[in-house]
Amino acid sequence: MVTLTKLTLRLVGLLAHAADAVTGAAADTVGNGAVNEATDAVTGAALGAAAGDQSQAATGFWAWGFLGCPVWRWAAAVGIAIVVFVAIRLLRGPVASRLMKLAKGTKTHVDDLLLNIMQKTMPLFALVMSAYVGSLVLILSDGLSKALKSIALVVLLIQVAVWVHRLATALITQSITQRKDQDPAAASAFGVIGFFVRLVLWAVVVVVSLQNLGVKITALIAGLGVGGIAIALAAQNILGDIFNSVAILMDKPFEVGDYIIVGDHMGTVERIGIKTTRVRSLTGEELVFSNAELVGSRIRNYGRMQERRILFTVGVRYQTALEQLKAIPSIVREIVEAQPEVRFDRAHFKGYGAFSLDFEVVYYVLDRDYAKYMDTQQGINLALFERFEQEGIEFAYPTQTLYIGKEEAGGS
Numbered sequence: 001m002v003t004l005t006k007l008t009l010r011l012v013g014l015l016a017h018a019a020d021a022v023t024g025a026a027a028d029t030v031g032n033g034a035v036n037e038a039t040d041a042v043t044g045a046a047l048g049a050a051a052g053d054q055s056q057a058a059t060g061f062w063a064w065g066f067l068g069c070p071v072w073r074w075a076a077a078v079g080i081a082i083v084v085f086v087a088i089r090l091l092r093g094p095v096a097s098r099l100m101k102l103a104k105g106t107k108t109h110v111d112d113l114l115l116n117i118m119q120k121t122m123p124l125f126a127l128v129m130s131a132y133v134g135s136l137v138l139i140l141s142d143g144l145s146k147a148l149k150s151i152a153l154v155v156l157l158i159q160v161a162v163w164v165h166r167l168a169t170a171l172i173t174q175s176i177t178q179r180k181d182q183d184p185a186a187a188s189a190f191g192v193i194g195f196f197v198r199l200v201l202w203a204v205v206v207v208v209s210l211q212n213l214g215v216k217i218t219a220l221i222a223g224l225g226v227g228g229i230a231i232a233l234a235a236q237n238i239l240g241d242i243f244n245s246v247a248i249l250m251d252k253p254f255e256v257g258d259y260i261i262v263g264d265h266m267g268t269v270e271r272i273g274i275k276t277t278r279v280r281s282l283t284g285e286e287l288v289f290s291n292a293e294l295v296g297s298r299i300r301n302y303g304r305m306q307e308r309r310i311l312f313t314v315g316v317r318y319q320t321a322l323e324q325l326k327a328i329p330s331i332v333r334e335i336v337e338a339q340p341e342v343r344f345d346r347a348h349f350k351g352y353g354a355f356s357l358d359f360e361v362v363y364y365v366l367d368r369d370y371a372k373y374m375d376t377q378q379g380i381n382l383a384l385f386e387r388f389e390q391e392g393i394e395f396a397y398p399t400q401t402l403y404i405g406k407e408e409a410g411g412s
Contacts, residue, residue, distance in 0.1 A: 069138045081134030088126040092118060117166050125159040128152055154209045161205040168197050195274060237292070241275040244291035248272060253294075258303025262289065269303075305368040307343070310377065314384065315356030315396040324393050325349060325357065331391070332361050335383040339376050341366045356396030 132152035140148075172194035211217050249272065254260050258269050260279065267281035277294055279287040316328070332347040343364040350360040365373045388395065 069140070073138050076137050077134040079134075080137065081130040083130075084133045085126050085130035088121065088130065089123075092121045092126070116170070117163050120162055120166050122159055122162065125155055128155040150212045150214075153212050157205050157209055157212075161201055164201055165198055168194060168201070172197075237290075238275060241291045244295045245272065245274050245277075247295055248277070248291060253299055254301045254303065258301050260302065261300040262294065262297050265289075302368060308365040308368060308370075308373050309345075309362065310365060310373065311360065311362050312377070313350070314359045314361065315353060316359070316388075317394045317396045318355075318357060320357060320393055324391060327391065328359055328393070331387055332359065332384065335380055335387065336361070336363045338383070339379055341372070342376055353396070355398050355400075 129152060132148055135148055207217060254269055256269050256272060260269060265287050267279040267287055270280050271278040275291060277289045277291060279289065281287050329347040333344055336342060336344045343366060345362040345364060347359060347361045350358045365376050
C-alpha cells in the first residue's frame with residue numbers, strides 16, 4: 001500500500017509538468033486568463049484523483065480479513081476482550097479486597113461469604129469469558145461459533161460449580177462449628193451430607209459439560225450402568241460402610257463424646273467418618289472400627305447412662321452374733337444414704353458362703369461419671385470398716401478349720 005501511494009504521487013507530479021507544458025504552448029495563441037483556468041482544472045483533477053487513491057488504500061487495509069472477518073472486527077474483538085478481562089480481574093482483586101474491608105465492619109456474615117466466593121473466581125474463567133464476549137462481534141463459521149460457545153459454557157459451569165462448592169463448604173463448616181458442642185452427631189451428619197452434596201454437584205457438572213461437548217450421554221450412562229455393577233461388586237464393602245455411616249448418623253446409636261463398649265474394646269468416640277469411626281481407648285491408643293462392623297455389633301453406650309446401678313457384697317465371719325447380723329442392713333443403709341448424689345435401694349443377708357455370711361447391697365449413683373462412682377464406693381468402704389470396728393463385727397476372709405482327733409489304742 002505504501003508503494004501504491006508513492007506511485008500515485010509521482011503520477012500527480014507528471015500531470016503537473018504536463019500542465020505547465022500545455023500552459024506554455026497555449027500562451028501564444030490563447031489569452032492568459034484562459035490558460036490559468038485550464039491549468040487549475042488539470043491540477044485539481046490530478047489532486048482529486050490522488051486523494052481518492054489514498055482513501056481507497058486506507059479502506060483496503062481495514063477491509064483486509066482473516067478467517068472471513070475484516071481487520072476492524074478483529075481489532076474490536078480484541079479491545080472488548082481486554083476490557084472484559086480487566087473488569088473481571090478488578091472485581092476479583094482490588095475491588096473485592098476493598099469491599100472485604102468494608103464488610104468486616106458489618107454485623108452480618110453474608111457479605112463476607114459472598115465476597116469470599118467472588119475471590120474464588122478462576123483466571124481461566126476470566127480469560128475464556130473475555131475471549132468469548134469479544135468473539136461475538138466476529139462473523140465466524142457455524143462450527144467455530146458452536147465450539148467457542150461450548151468451551152465458554154463448560155468453563156462457566158465449572159466456575160459456577162466452584163462458587164457453589166465454596167458456598168456449601170462455608171455453610172457446612174459454619175453449621176458444624178455451631179453444633180459441635182451442642183450436638184456432635186449433627187455435626188458429623190453435616191460433614192457426610194456435605195460430601196454427598198459436593199459429589200452430586202460435580203457429577204452434574206461433568207454430565208452437562210460432556211453433553212455440551214457433543215458426547216452422547218445416553219450411551220455413556222448405559223455403559224456406566226454395566227460398569228457400575230462391576231464397580232459396585234468390587235467396592236461393596238466400601239459402599240456398605242458409607243451407607244452404614246448414614247445409618248449411624250440418622251439412628252444415632254452413639255454420638256461423638258460417648259463412652260462405648262464394643263466386644264472387648266472400649267473407649268470414647270472421637271469421630272464418625274464416612275467409612276470408619278475412631279474411638280480413643282482408656283489406655284490412650286486410637287481404635288478404628290468400620291461402620292459396617294459397628295452397625296452389626298452389640299454396643300454398650302455409657303454416654304446415655306442416666307444413673308449407675310452398683311451392687312456389692314460384704315462378708316462377715318460365721319462367729320458373728322445374731323444381733324449383730326440383724327443390725328448390719330441398717331448400718332449399711334445409713335452409710336450409703338450419707339453419701340452425696342446417691343439413692344439407696346436395698347441391703348439383705350444374701351446367704352451362707354464357703355467361709356462367710358454374705359450381705360448384698362444395691363444402690364444408685366445419680367451421675368454417669370465413673371470417677372464419681374469410685375469416690376462414692378470408696379467412701380462407703382471406709383465408713384463400713386470404721387463402723388464394723390466400733391460394733392465389734394469382723395470381716396470374713398478365707399479360712400479353714402482343721403479338726404484333729406486322737407484314736408484310742410485297741411487291746412492286744
